[in-house]
Amino acid sequence: MNKSYSGWENNEWPWTGNGFTASRNGEDIPEWTSKNYIELELGAKLHRVVDGKDEVIGLTAENLFQKINEVKSMLKKGLHGIYKGVEYRITVDMDNNLKIITDEKEKIDATFEDTYQSGVYTKIVKPNELVDCVSIIPFGFIKGEKVQILQEKENKYQVATGSILVGSNLNLPRVDRDSWLGWVSKSEVTLIEEITPVNPKEL
Structure with a gap:
């Protein structure tokens, strides 16, 4: 397929090159490609809006959206480190803030925030406050x-x-x-x- 509309990407159907994927029912489906990897912050919500009704149908877990009420994964993956003797997940947000993450209330204090009211707590920390970090x-x-x-x-x-x-x-x-x-x-x-x-x- 030729690069339609002078786009920089070239893929097979249903890619069209104009920012909308092809469809069989005549509906326009917007689809955009990012040149850079986008980090999904743990606990971010996926919404579904139908006829004006807004429903949260998923939360991010390990950079994937996971269905609400789905059994929590116990797999240990991603970045981990020790902060003040306790192990946490680590992430870096889009503002380059280094954050520790947990959904275990016994690991938090008043300095943690539940940004998305999803039961996932984060705190900005300094690199020198973390030890034994691993991927x-x-x-x-x-x-x-x-x-x-x-x-x-x-x-x-x-x-x-x-x-x-x-x-x-x-x-x-x-x-x-x-x-x-x-x-x-x-x-x-x-x-x-x-x-x-x-x-x-x-x-």
Whole structure:
């Protein structure tokens, strides 16, 4: 497909190049591409508005939107560090503030904020206040194929891959042009954690 409307991106259908995806029912569906990665802050809400009714249908968890009332994932992933002897998740917001995050009330005091009233508490900290910081990336092997581990519930993992060969071999549903994603039994997955030390001053 040619680069329509002098756009800088080039993809296959339903991409059109004019800021709206193609559709079969005549409706315009806006879709925009960012040249930079956008960090979703833990606890941010996903809204659905139908006929003027505003409903919160999801919260961000591990940079993905998770359905309300879905079983909380116990997977340890992302950035973690120790602040005053207690372990927290770490993130950096769009203003480059370094924040610690938790949804455990026993870990907070009056200096934490629940920005989205979602039960997720954050606090801005200084890099020199954090120690033993690490990046944890969980992945798994299924039938010899390496996959991403996104989240878990009960006895299943949600796994994903960008490889058409791996997606096809594992019979994962194709959810996007280059994405295959599905839930599989934990008994089928060998879980591996990749742990890398992180300097908080470089975040």
